Amino acid sequence: MGSSVAQLAAMHGHEVRNIDVDQPSLERARASVDRSLERFVRAGRVEEAGAERVVELIDYGCDLGAGVGDAEVVIESVVEQLEVKRAVLREAALAAPSSCLLGTNTSQLSITAIAAGVPEEAAERVIGMHFFNPPVLMRLLEVTRGQLTADDTVARTEEFGLTLDREVVILAKDVPGFVTTRISAAVRLECLRILEEGVASAEDIDRACKLGLNFPMGPLELGDFNGLDTFLAAVESLEASHGSRYHPPAVLRNMVMAGQVGRKAGRGFYRYGDDGRRLD
Ligand SMILES: NC(=O)c1ccc[n+]([C@@H]2O[C@H](COP(=O)([O-])OP(=O)(O)OC[C@H]3O[C@@H](n4cnc5c(N)ncnc54)[C@H](O)[C@@H]3O)[C@@H](O)[C@H]2O)c1
Incomplete structure (x- = not known):
């Protein structure tokens, strides 16, 4: 950044x-x-x-x-x-x-x-x-x-x-998460819960958001782009200020612990080449 x-x-x-x-x-x-x-x-x-x-x-x-x-x-x-x-x-x-x-x-x-x-x-x-x-x-x-x-x-x-x-x-006010991070974190967490429940694959969740909800990028591919370690730290802190609605699901913790933090690591919800391009 x-x-x-x-x-x-x-x-x-x-x-x-x-x-x-x-x-x-x-x-x-x-x-x-x-x-x-x-x-x-x-x-x-x-x-x-x-x-x-x-x-x-x-x-x-x-x-x-x-x-x-x-x-x-x-x-x-x-x-x-x-x-x-x-x-x-x-x-x-x-x-x-x-x-x-x-x-x-x-x-x-x-x-x-x-x-x-x-x-x-x-x-x-x-x-x-x-x-x-x-x-x-x-x-x-x-x-x-x-x-x-x-x-x-x-x-x-x-x-x-x-x-x-x-x-x-x-x-008008200093509130953790401001406007945008609160909203985007809530959406991405719901996508992670859907993934964890086995309802749909990461790719299908992203496609559904793009095609059905007009998101320019899927929330999970955006998560890879921004870094899942950064996202985990963000939701931990949002949970501390706003409560359990921001509780990070196990799938997120596991990916971060395994170093699968997104594009910068070559691996997140998707895989990336050395030049940062998506491979799958
Ligand atoms: N990644 C995003 O999409 C995004 C979007 C908006 C805001 N931000 C915010 O921007 C900030 C950086 O995020 P990022 O994704 O670039 O993280 P990053 O981990 O990719 O980069 C952080 C950089 O800070 C440097 N750094 C660490 N300690 C330092 C120190 N003591 N002095 C100088 N440099 C130091 C690191 O070497 C690294 O280059 C965070 O506060 C993040 O929340 C990130």
Whole structure:
């Protein structure tokens, strides 16, 4: 997600630093941006020169403090774990300018809980900036203010979202799961229960949703695309806030424990080749 948010920002003329924990992660991010840009060029949506410019606008590094020293906007997009997000956003807040927007791309954690990790004066600049996968194609930016988020932060985030040509929806309350994650998790969990009950195969559940309900992608293939480990963490956290309706079925736990976490692992509900294409 982080590399695609970086690409989206660069495609709209922003200078970006993509920061990760190690070189292999950065190389994966760079390769993913290259592949995506190739597709944009092949589809005639971006010129060769434009793609080269996007590549030039993204810088890669592992030093978070140095990377955000002159940033206007930070978008934390690390693993969906509260403690990790708190620590990363705190480090960013300490090093970034005192006017910098501190966005978090959490899919469902409380923005207020993440903001509790930053120094007190920075909490008013923390805000949920929820992008969708892949950010370069998906038009929505779901914005959530935390308990301490300032009005000015909300207004600046909306302006920033418009510079990325996204449609911005601003929620009135900080509730775990926001609007979209609550709805999509409920739908995907029901698909998993149907699968577990043996009512239909993964493929047929996806086909039924696409053909009968007009879903652009089946919920299970979308689960593979987003990562089942990320989904399990999300529903565990939604269960903690909203109760047993988000209880993860055994089939999901088993797949994650077996490493069958979706496209990035080559195996989830479906199988994938090294290039991420579906094999069956
Ligand atoms: N996958 C999706 O479809 C999707 C959609 C919307 C939002 N999100 C959110 O985006 C975030 C990232 O999700 P993802 O699917 O890209 O996960 P991922 O596991 O693929 O990527 C997480 C990245 O964070 C890096 N990271 C971990 N700890 C770090 C640290 N301390 N400092 C810097 N980098 C660190 C990892 O090296 C990795 O590159 C999560 O909060 C997730 O909920 C994901």
